[in-house]
Amino acid sequence: MARVMIACPDTGKPVYTGMSCDEVTFETSQLTDKSVLCPECGQVHTWNKQDAYLESEEDAHQP
């Protein structure tokens, strides 16, 4: 499983969309007009699949 991330259009920081999926599911899924409340800038961003990327859980360790 990996986390579906977008880049905040205002800050450029990675934002977790709240969705997790594996690569195969991500590649085959239709993701359009999703929205996420951005913790970086406090606004709601609408995103589509082309805006999103996967971040594996192993890479997600933060101090």
Ligand SMILES: [Zn+2]
């Ligand atoms: Zn934002």
